[in-house]
Amino acid sequence: MSALGELRTLKGGSAPKGRRQNKAAYLFLLPWFLGLAVITIGPMISSLYLSFTKYNLLSPPKFTGLTNIERMIEDERLHHSLLVTFQYVFISVPLQLALALLLAVVLDRGLRGLAIYRSVFYLPSLLGASVAIAVLWRQLFGYDGLVNQVLAWFGIEGQGWISSPDTALGTLMILNVWTFGSPMVIFLAGLRQIPTMYYEAASVDGASRWQQFWRITMPMLTPIIFFNLILQIIGAFQSFTQAFVVSGGTGGPVDSTLFYTLYLYQRGFTSLDMGYASAMAWLLLVIIGAFTALNFWASKYWVFYDDQD
Amino acid sequence: MRGNTRRRVGVLVGLSAATMLALTSCAGSPAAAPEAEQLELSDEPVTLSFTWWGNDTRHAATEEIIAAFEDEHPNITIEPQYTDWAGYWDKLNTSVAAGEIPDIIQMDEKQLSTYAANGVLADLGAYSSILSTEDFPAATLGTGALDGTQYGIPVGVNSYTIIANQTILDQYGIDLPDDESWTWDDFVDVSEEVASASGGATIGTQSWGFEDGGLNNWLRQNGSALYTTDGGIAATEEDLAGWWEFLLEATEGGATPDPAATVERESGGLAESFTATNASAFGPWWSNQVQALRDASGQDLVALRVPGTTDDSAYYKPSMFWSSSAKTEHPAEVATFLDYLANSEDAADLLLAERGVPANEKIREYITPKLDEVNQTVVEFLDSLSVGDAPPATPPGGGVIETIIDQHTTAVLFGEMTPDEAAASFLEELQTALDDAAV
Numbered sequence: 001m002s003a004l005g006e007l008r009t010l011k012g013g014s015a016p017k018g019r020r021q022n023k024a025a026y027l028f029l030l031p032w033f034l035g036l037a038v039i040t041i042g043p044m045i046s047s048l049y050l051s052f053t054k055y056n057l058l059s060p061p062k063f064t065g066l067t068n069i070e071r072m073i074e075d076e077r078l079h080h081s082l083l084v085t086f087q088y089v090f091i092s093v094p095l096q097l098a099l100a101l102l103l104a105v106v107l108d109r110g111l112r113g114l115a116i117y118r119s120v121f122y123l124p125s126l127l128g129a130s131v132a133i134a135v136l137w138r139q140l141f142g143y144d145g146l147v148n149q150v151l152a153w154f155g156i157e158g159q160g161w162i163s164s165p166d167t168a169l170g171t172l173m174i175l176n177v178w179t180f181g182s183p184m185v186i187f188l189a190g191l192r193q194i195p196t197m198y199y200e201a202a203s204v205d206g207a208s209r210w211q212q213f214w215r216i217t218m219p220m221l222t223p224i225i226f227f228n229l230i231l232q233i234i235g236a237f238q239s240f241t242q243a244f245v246v247s248g249g250t251g252g253p254v255d256s257t258l259f260y261t262l263y264l265y266q267r268g269f270t271s272l273d274m275g276y277a278s279a280m281a282w283l284l285l286v287i288i289g290a291f292t293a294l295n296f297w298a299s300k301y302w303v304f305y306d307d308q309d
Numbered sequence: 310m311r312g313n314t315r316r317r318v319g320v321l322v323g324l325s326a327a328t329m330l331a332l333t334s335c336a337g338s339p340a341a342a343p344e345a346e347q348l349e350l351s352d353e354p355v356t357l358s359f360t361w362w363g364n365d366t367r368h369a370a371t372e373e374i375i376a377a378f379e380d381e382h383p384n385i386t387i388e389p390q391y392t393d394w395a396g397y398w399d400k401l402n403t404s405v406a407a408g409e410i411p412d413i414i415q416m417d418e419k420q421l422s423t424y425a426a427n428g429v430l431a432d433l434g435a436y437s438s439i440l441s442t443e444d445f446p447a448a449t450l451g452t453g454a455l456d457g458t459q460y461g462i463p464v465g466v467n468s469y470t471i472i473a474n475q476t477i478l479d480q481y482g483i484d485l486p487d488d489e490s491w492t493w494d495d496f497v498d499v500s501e502e503v504a505s506a507s508g509g510a511t512i513g514t515q516s517w518g519f520e521d522g523g524l525n526n527w528l529r530q531n532g533s534a535l536y537t538t539d540g541g542i543a544a545t546e547e548d549l550a551g552w553w554e555f556l557l558e559a560t561e562g563g564a565t566p567d568p569a570a571t572v573e574r575e576s577g578g579l580a581e582s583f584t585a586t587n588a589s590a591f592g593p594w595w596s597n598q599v600q601a602l603r604d605a606s607g608q609d610l611v612a613l614r615v616p617g618t619t620d621d622s623a624y625y626k627p628s629m630f631w632s633s634s635a636k637t638e639h640p641a642e643v644a645t646f647l648d649y650l651a652n653s654e655d656a657a658d659l660l661l662a663e664r665g666v667p668a669n670e671k672i673r674e675y676i677t678p679k680l681d682e683v684n685q686t687v688v689e690f691l692d693s694l695s696v697g698d699a700p701p702a703t704p705p706g707g708g709v710i711e712t713i714i715d716q717h718t719t720a721v722l723f724g725e726m727t728p729d730e731a732a733a734s735f736l737e738e739l740q741t742a743l744d745d746a747a748v
Contacts (some may be wrong), residue, residue: 057406058427142573160569165723207418248576252724269399271709271742
């Protein structure tokens with residue numbers, strides 16, 4: 001809370017000094033801002049324009065008004081890819097956060113060698129979205145993969161998990177859950193912020209561990225849960241690499257792993273339909289924006305800030 | 310956007326008469342024979358960019374060719390830009406969009422018309438004072454021409470083939486089928502025989518239906534074709550439904566593996582295929598893949614004619630083309646390099662049959678004795694085929710066909726679509742792709 005206090009002091013500080021400090025701040029921000037303008041905002045504006053054009057990359061774009069939006073309304077593969085993406089986001093993100101929280105609470109118990117465990121669990125987050133891990137996943141869940149070998153010990157005959165339409169998406173969800181490390185580290189930091197006096201007081205009053213978790217830890221942690229939820233939902237909506245590598249770029253079998261971004265890529269680069277792909281990218285931005293806004297609105301009802309008066 | 314328009318105007322003004330023709334021919338005007346341009350080599354140092362897809366063997370061989378060429382032409386520097394097939398088109402598309410078209414482009418049949426119709430490729434007829442094509446058979450050369458304009462020089466030729474694993478057949482005491490007379494039913498029968506003789510340990514034949522070569526052959530055997538000569542779709546719903554119906558029956562009968570296994574191997578590429586890992590007795594492939602398959606498998610692989618081959622159903626498919634950017638600043642140097650690639654014995658010595666059996670007949674004759682045993686049998690196989698005319702060219706927008714075929718075959722195999730439904734949906738999607746590209 002002391003940082004917040006400092007911030008308030010800064011805000012209310014004497015005007016000339018504040019302005020001078022602002023100037024310095026803007027100067028330091030300048031390199032980042034230039035990057036934002038050139039690498040992010042510029043392309044975004046041009047992709048907004050391209051959304052209203054027919055553009056095959058090889059010839060200059062032609063303005064076509066709202067045609068792309070009309071086509072999106074009728075495009076069944078697009079609707080299917082949204083369905084696949086929603087399933088992926090709304091099943092794997094809650095599971096991932098639950099696992100991250102569980103392990104954070106366990107690790108917070110002051111285990112010996114905590115730093116090592118933390119690093120080990122964090123590692124998948126660094127690797128999870130990489131091509132190498134997606135390739136590894138193919139091997140693990142393939143016909144001759146480790147998963148089937150383990151199943152064979154128990155006399156269970158495995159199947160091609162990544163190549164069956166019923167299970168392919170599930171393996172990708174497991175991959176996402178496995179990258180629980182980064183929310184876990186944030187949870188760990190959050191747990192450290194909870195003043196120990198609350199627990200001391202509670203145990204004096206005879207509250208069990210279980211009660212302490214639900215009455216103290218969870219409420220105090222809701223801002224962190226909220227933060228992780230927002231971040232992971234945005235990340236999951238944008239997932240691409242896993243599905244691209246595991247399905248060999250097809251989104252198969254039978255479109256079962258056709259993530260929205262993968263379909264967008266196919267339209268843009270395989271079908272040379274970059275205008276349509278740009279329109280799709282903007283729809284994704286709107287969808288993510290809508291879910292984030294919804295999350296913020298809903299947070300009023302369940303997120304508890306300790307410093308609220 | 311303004312930059313694009315300005316560049317376009319600049320290009321239109323500055324273009325040679327021949328390239329103007331290339332741009333306007335997509336608007337439907339009749340193509341006339343281009344006048345050969347007066348090409349002059351520069352005295353200044355010239356740098357050309359050259360892009361291709363391939364594997365490490367090809368990259369190394371091509372780098373050697375470049376070095377040999379640069380020795381002969383000290384003021385020309387060739388800047389190589391290579392990648393594998395998967396990333397190639399993304400990179401080329403974006404380079405074109407950025408206005409940085411490589412001077413020399415390795416081009417695929419399915420993409421040639423799309424790039425040509427968008428004015429990306431130069432009319433190579435305009436290079437004829439330097440780039441000779443007289444050693445190419447007219448029919449093969451014609452596969453690189455659209456509406457009479459030569460956009461690509463065919464590099465090598467392939468034919469669709471069924472690869473049989475002689476070692477596996479011997480192991481189960483099964484005779485190599487007589488490919489002069491075998492039918493599709495014979496093919497399925499012998500595949501089922503392998504599967505049952507091995508107790509399921511060995512696959513009969515790899516599944517098919519994941520690229521357009523097999524479909525083209527099937528259609529030609531039935532007197533049809535994939536495309537019409539004027540850029541429409543010639544295949545009918547009935548043809549296509551029959552193709553998938555037959556595949557489905559073969560799969561249900563046990564001649565091909567279960568669909569999930571097929572899908573897993575398909576997405577793993579050549580190295581993970583049943584043929585390359587000696588897990589199946591037969592598999593459909595292109596003839597230029599025999600070498601790579603033999604290297605991976607280490608067993609005795611034999612190229613057979615496709616079942617049901619009629620007199621002119623087989624055809625030579627150009628493995629790839631040499632094309633040039635319509636916007637190159639150094640047409641004379643590009644022509645010189647293309648001539649070296651297409652006609653020089655020195656280049657052939659380095660490349661051998663890596664890009665397919667050379668389409669240039671003189672070079673093919675020259676190089677055949679120098680090839681290893683495997684590639685010599687491939688040359689023999691190609692020579693032994695009685696081939697018909699090449700199929701009508703893929704129209705602009707047809708490059709997506711592989712994705713569409715893959716999607717529909719998988720849907721049929723997993724029972725998500727009946728062959729009839731797949732046929733109707735396939736035609737609709739392909740037609741949409743062609744229409745989109747035409748506007």
